Amino acid sequence: MVIKHIIGLLSDPVREWQRLHDEECTVGKCFATHTLFLAAIPPVAGFIGTTQIGWQIGANEPVKLSVESAATIAVLYYFALLVAVLSVGALIKWMGDTYGAKATLPRAVVLASYTATPLFLIGIFQLYPVLWLNMVLGLPALAYSVYLLYTGLPIMMEVPPERGFLYASAVLAVGLVVLVASLAVTVLLWGHGFEPQFERIVG
Numbered sequence: 001m002v003i004k005h006i007i008g009l010l011s012d013p014v015r016e017w018q019r020l021h022d023e024e025c026t027v028g029k030c031f032a033t034h035t036l037f038l039a040a041i042p043p044v045a046g047f048i049g050t051t052q053i054g055w056q057i058g059a060n061e062p063v064k065l066s067v068e069s070a071a072t073i074a075v076l077y078y079f080a081l082l083v084a085v086l087s088v089g090a091l092i093k094w095m096g097d098t099y100g101a102k103a104t105l106p107r108a109v110v111l112a113s114y115t116a117t118p119l120f121l122i123g124i125f126q127l128y129p130v131l132w133l134n135m136v137l138g139l140p141a142l143a144y145s146v147y148l149l150y151t152g153l154p155i156m157m158e159v160p161p162e163r164g165f166l167y168a169s170a171v172l173a174v175g176l177v178v179l180v181a182s183l184a185v186t187v188l189l190w191g192h193g194f195e196p197q198f199e200r201i202v203g
Helices: 002-010 013-023 027-038 041-053 067-099 105-115 116-129 133-159 162-192
Strands: 062-065 198-201
Touching: 002 013, 002 105, 002 116, 013 067, 013 105, 013 116, 013 133, 027 105, 027 116, 027 133, 041 067, 041 116, 062 067, 062 105, 067 133, 067 162, 105 116, 116 133, 133 162
Parallel strands: none
Antiparallel strands: 062 198
16 A cells, blocks of 8 residues: 555656645554555664765775664664654644645654655665765655655645645755754754764774
């Protein structure tokens, strides 16, 4: 079912959003069948990439993270993604009254979770931890996630398209705030004993 929804969102998002609306998926089911699985892709790929492949700066030797450090970061990264999905879903529901939406928490969480699908999938490229490459690949995924938000919100929240555009724009702004807050928390954690521990490999 997860694969079917992913293919549908990539090939015909409007029709797939309507299917997701009609399914009336619960928060637990959405997380169990979609979010818990897909949100693990970026942390697992990042763990493998930073411990087994590493990256090279200039002509220096490859640099890798220690297994312990990478594992801690991967676990925190995973839970941060789950919290972000739930937070955005809760905010979608909370903002629903302003736009006259039929915003139940399950629908809002489903919208947030499936909107993030391209970002979860592109996380596989963290197997090769090169910042510029991940940014180049990540920008189209981010753009498609924004597109999914704008196409899916009117359907899932049952609002007219013109009101859905304003609603989605507000959600997007909140999502950016959540992203900045997540980065701020990361900086704080790095300053309190969770900073990466590097291993330089001499060839």
